[in-house]
Amino acid sequence: MIPQLQVIGITGIPEIKPGDHLGDVIVKAAQEQGTPLETGDILVVTQKIVSKAEGRVVDLRDIEPSPFAKYVAEESDRDPSHVEVILRESRRIVRMARGTLITETKHGLVCAAAGVDASNVPGENNVSLLPEDPDRSARGILKDISMLTGVDLAVIISDSFGRPWREGSVDIAIGAAGLDAVKDYRGTDDANGRALKVSVIAIADELASTAELVTGKIASIPVAIIRGYQYTAGDEGTKPLIRESAKDMFS
């Protein structure tokens, strides 16, 4: 059997407003473009529209920066209120240098500026925050789509993250529902009876990166369908992808 996947961008999704039901919007848009959702699909939803639907947008004029935020802002040539929002989204600062703040968010994600982002957010002083609980967001979208259509699928919430040592960002999974986020080969031998070097694959991250190839950054294609990938059903969300900082060599 030839393993094959299809990756389909969903076009025609309007600007999302607080309170919008993403499940409805996605089901409708997929239908309208002639690619209705099917059982076994993986739906990859980019973070920005999830944050917008959940009202995770703040007006920087409403934020009172702390003395530390003011100091950091001056050192890094940023807006003090923007730095304040980053600090409020963080539980730990991992690196601070060269105008970049790498922090661990309250979800355990390590990234630049705690995922706080001004791009593609309407309103001159607005920035978007990551969803409060992206696994819960994914479960919500999954549930809405199941109720509307009866199809049984999986949902990933994706965002673009930089990496140490490599230029350029790639999309990874910050939230997931309905599938095992990792594929675990531990205890499996190769064709020669030797243990595999790489034993756990971050499938959900690879799926998020795959979707980025059709969603891109500018076109209004914030959602993609991945069809044909045989995932394992699971309900742990993205927990299996988060490494405890105590176990990390770069914390």
Added chain:
Amino acid sequence: MIPQLQVIGITGIPEIKPGDHLGDVIVKAAQEQGTPLETGDILVVTQKIVSKAEGRVVDLRDIEPSPFAKYVAEESDRDPSHVEVILRESRRIVRMARGTLITETKHGLVCAAAGVDASNVPGENNVSLLPEDPDRSARGILKDISMLTGVDLAVIISDSFGRPWREGSVDIAIGAAGLDAVKDYRGTDDANGRALKVSVIAIADELASTAELVTGKIASIPVAIIRGYQYTAGDEGTKPLIRESAKDMFS
């Protein structure tokens, strides 16, 4: 227009031996399964078969470990000759702890064990090394395929890498030919006229991760075709993906 991709695994590729011409093997296998290569395809070739074709396999019994390799091996409960090979493939040790050696290879890749790997290599004492110059390997495969078929495509050499802060590995591009490895949005504004947070996307890494979804670790599917992605032709290989260690916050 609905953006769509297809990802097709290439089955029927035999065990690769030193001196095999991967271009020939891949063209033949793709044809035999009824999915011949087409202009605009991206071919993702996993590292192991490239290393095998190039004879980048060493017998650990032929390796004389240095005193340092012996010391490290004892500390980390490894084979001293295996450690010696890792050190010879490295130009810098990035982290050494908990039995793990993270090094910078001579290509500028930062990874565990310098990419030296015993899995899926026939011969009890054999380990595979990364190709000497994976961009050159990619160019060679690309050239062979062009000559054989006349189709104009791009080639990526992929390998599975772990990441800081996240569990599980993902496939990234260690070599490339025929395409721009990154998509650069610098200077581009979003729909609201604000600069984009993420401005450079590591397309080649995302393509490598996409291919992993069909190649997997156990089945003998070491190559995948990605069809429908509009890449930009380019000849810099993976150079745009390598961040200088002086510019990195985790070096």
